[in-house]
Amino acid sequence: MAKKFVYLFIGLAFTAGIIVGGVYAVRNGITTAVADNLRLDDQEATIRAINKVKPAVVSVIIYNKEDDIRVKKGSGTGFIISSDGLIITNKHVAAVASEKTSEYRIILASGKEYYAQFIGKDPLNDLAILKIFDKNLPYIEMGDSDKLVEGMTVIAIGNTLGLYQNTVTKGIVSGLGRSVAASDKNGQAELLDNVIQSDADINPGNSGGPLIDLSGKVVGINTAIDQDGQGVSFAIPINDARPVITSVKERGRIVRARLGVHYTMLTPEIAKDKKLGRDKGAWIIAGENGSPAILADSPAEKAGLQAGDIVYEVNGIKIEGGKTLQSITQRYKPGNKIGLKILRGGKSIVINVVLDEFK
Secondary structure, rough: OOOOOOEOOOOOOOHHHHHHHHHHHEEEEEEEEHHHHHHHHHHHHHHHOOOOOOOOEEEEEEEEEEEEEEEEEEEEEEEEEEOOOOOEOOOHOOOOOOOOEEEEEEEEEOOEEEEEEEEEEEOOOOOOEEEEEOOOOOOOOOOOHHHOOOOOOEEEEEEEOOOEEEEEEEEEEEEEEEEEEEEOOOOOOOEEEEEEEEEOOOOOOOOOOEOOOOOOOOOEEEEEOOOOOOOOOEEEHHHHHHHHHHHHHHHHOOOOOOOOEEEEEHHHHHHHHHOOOOOOOOOEEOOOOOOOEOOOOOOHHHOOOOOOEEEEEOEEEEEEEEOOOOHHHHHOOOOOOOEEEEEEEEEEEEEEEEEEEEO
């Protein structure tokens, strides 16, 4: 899959079906109230979803102590995921200041303010967890990002430009399973795998905010934009964040299972160009930045995986579309054994791997 540099947020129409439905009603002499009712239903659903979610969306302002002076370093967005105060945001939002010397000021939509504790950052994705200490806090329900399809309505909420708290924008899912290389204003780059593309307008400061569906459930975490175009934004699927959330709730820290490979998700175009034996799966190759295909002393190396292998199944789950090698392996815990079906030299083989933990 082609990779493109997009930008992380630091800082700091009705649907065609409704329009067609209206035209159909007019041509058949039926009252145009049919289209009007559909528009009203869409509007009411949007407003209900926003009102349901807004109390749990927070502005995150980051300060750092420098020579005994408290300096504002940036701002972003987050949202509460449990009634006892767990907050998810982007790693690049939390990382604008040193973890040891930073302060995280949290502002709720109600105006109530807290200072948060930094819990941890995800070694695999652009995610971080903070915590405020209170009870009976409003929180957002998690949806199922695996059920998203192109054309579904989504709503983004965030602290736009670090100035306009809880700004709301609306759009549709424009694409799924995207793989993009993202860069922040400091030139730090990160691969975003299996992200949701939408045309909901996003601006700096929206980082870490929720992407929700019309039922008011979060389906993604807003992360990046492509500044070369208009209405091209990306969000991490909420299902890819579930292992992080679960591990923090169960262990008090972020725990990720590690396989230890670098790969590219195959497309028919890549397979044809490289003359590969499969056009779906995870092709294990070195990274463009020089990172090795197989990490030294990793579970993958110990199990005998090799550069050039194409992993096409994990425990019977086919690797294709939004089911990437990373998203599937993250369903498991360190110490779990998984079976990989691999194409190597034109032959299919099975390799068992015992996952360990990212350190």
